[in-house]
Amino acid sequence: MPDLAPPVWIASAAVLGLLVGSFLNVVILRLPARMEAMWRREAHDVLGLEADAIELPPGIVREPSHCPHCKHRLAAHDNIPLLGWLLLKGRCRYCHASISIQYPLVELLSGLCSAVIVWRFGMGWTAAAGLLFTWTLIALSGIDFRTQLLPDQLVYPLLWLGLLLSLKPLFVSPSAAILAAAIGYLSLWSVYWVFKLLTGKEGMGHGDFKLLAALGAWMGLSCLLPVVLLSSLIGALVGGTMMALKRHERDVPMPFGPFIAAAGWVWFVAGDRMLDAYLHFTGLR
Structure with a gap:
């Protein structure tokens, strides 16, 4: 650090x-x-x-x-x-x-x-990149909350910047960034299609696939599962609270992008410490 x-x-x-x-x-x-x-x-x-x-x-x-x-x-x-x-x-x-x-x-x-x-x-350069990462996630979250859109005009630059930074490498190696971007996209893409085939409904938007791919390009494979789990937990807590307070109808879709963005930012800032704490707690380290 x-x-x-x-x-x-x-x-x-x-x-x-x-x-x-x-x-x-x-x-x-x-x-x-x-x-x-x-x-x-x-x-x-x-x-x-x-x-x-x-x-x-x-x-x-x-x-x-x-x-x-x-x-x-x-x-x-x-x-x-x-x-x-x-x-x-x-x-x-x-x-x-x-x-x-x-x-x-x-x-x-x-x-x-x-x-x-x-x-x-x-x-330094790490903080400068982190600021761009942060500001883009805030903009994407605000837009998704309001419109249920994750614009390619913001997601793709975030993805490409993560891949380009891996050439230095600033956070992860090029191979890790490329592999994580591909797996991040395909994982949610697979969940989307399984859910659609089983229910006939769309459980999430295509922008969510791209956003997780962008996070993978920045942080590598180790971030994907924690980000998905954290975002699901945050989404469940926020959604459950809003429905309990009658601020959100049960049948109205809730954007998932802000929760992915929040989980990704938390892991970007504190993922190493959270992983160390988990390994220490479970006795694996």
Whole structure:
């Protein structure tokens, strides 16, 4: 384990995470809308219909932030991560509509997780890669929670980056990364088809296969079984709690991607310690 980073670097990572979290909110909200509009345009092109009539939603980078209700452009001080939402008391300054709790939660999560990454890995390329890994998982989780989609535009770069980092190797060797990516994908793909053949229903989305493959590319074969078990446990606890509180209907599908992402991040940060604790507890070490 690398030497722990000084507190100033951990605090700086937290601030950076808050700032990135603000951008992640934009990605979570705007990327699915733009994807849907592009799909509609492509469908119109295939059918020979007029596609220009389909207006694209605001872009992710260029268009400034605005209230989703009154469309008023937000002032710079309203966009201060976490603090802006608190100062506005969760309501738009102009139309007084409620601002989703998602905004401060994503920013806070990004800040805390970024600080943990730098605390865990110190300063260097490992921490930089870990931050990208963390931010991508947060964006994917937010999108999946809202839309039950895991966009290829985010999953594939995560997968390819994990494979490229194995060339160094930063976390695992190339052979381990490639093998784990393939087995990670095929394992959930097999579960998907067995479940569909037995029940006639789809138990999970194809994005879940790709996400587990990406995690395998980053962490190797040793992560796959723990991630699947942890994600299932987290999903069961969260789903059971939400249904008990009547926050989620039993027949309504629940996205599994956020649980895979959460389990993958936990194993990325503390997997070695968790494995050592398990082996010590069972007497295998």
